[in-house]
Amino acid sequence: MPPHSDLVQESRLETSYSLNSTRHIFYERGTSGRDRRVRLKERWKRQKRLGQGAYGTVWLEKCDRPARPNGPTVRAVKEIPFDSTTADDIDYHLELEAVMKFSQQRYLPSFVQSFGWFDTPEAIFITMEYVPNGDLQKYLANPIPEDEAKVIACQLAEGLRHMHRNGFTHRDLKPG
Known part of the structure; x- marks a missing residue:
């Protein structure tokens, strides 16, 4: 290493x-x-x-x-x-x-x-x-309201934007 x-x-x-x-x-x-x-x-x-x-x-x-x-x-x-x-x-x-x-x-x-x-x-x-409360996959086991889904999507996009702007990628991102 x-x-x-x-x-x-x-x-x-x-x-x-x-x-x-x-x-x-x-x-x-x-x-x-x-x-x-x-x-x-x-x-x-x-x-x-x-x-x-x-x-x-x-x-x-x-x-x-x-x-x-x-x-x-x-x-x-x-x-x-x-x-x-x-x-x-x-x-x-x-x-x-x-x-x-x-x-x-x-x-x-x-x-x-x-x-x-x-x-x-x-x-x-x-x-x-x-x-x-566990991870997102556990949280998404049940349907969620559309407004809540939009908030989650925006939070994920913001995290990925931070990563990409700093030269990192997420190699294990998967849908819930």
Whole structure:
């Protein structure tokens, strides 16, 4: 994998693992300018599988030891294995670059926010905000009013416009 951009590298989470949990370490400033950085630890436990796609699995995780007062307590984690059957189809560097780029403040209305990423020798894990109502395909299982369909179509078009203007394409977009 080629070297990561600054944006991607700065989004990497310092991580350690135990049998059934993932721990992240964060550093924050102390309360005054003279204080040293404070080391904070969070522990996340996998709860259930949210979905499975061609390139990986998305898991729901819960933080049972939050370290940051305003940090998330649940998250979705996309696991993309370094699998020989998909490795030729995935540019992991480009995937991380796109996720981290569109997690910036100016794109938040159009994209799910990422909280960072980490990896193991077996896979890359991208942490994201959890959307409790599920994905669009699940939402579209029942008919929706035309006005609502127009709003959704406009939101999708806006997200794609942001991507295309920044030189990215979505390789797995599918109708609901």
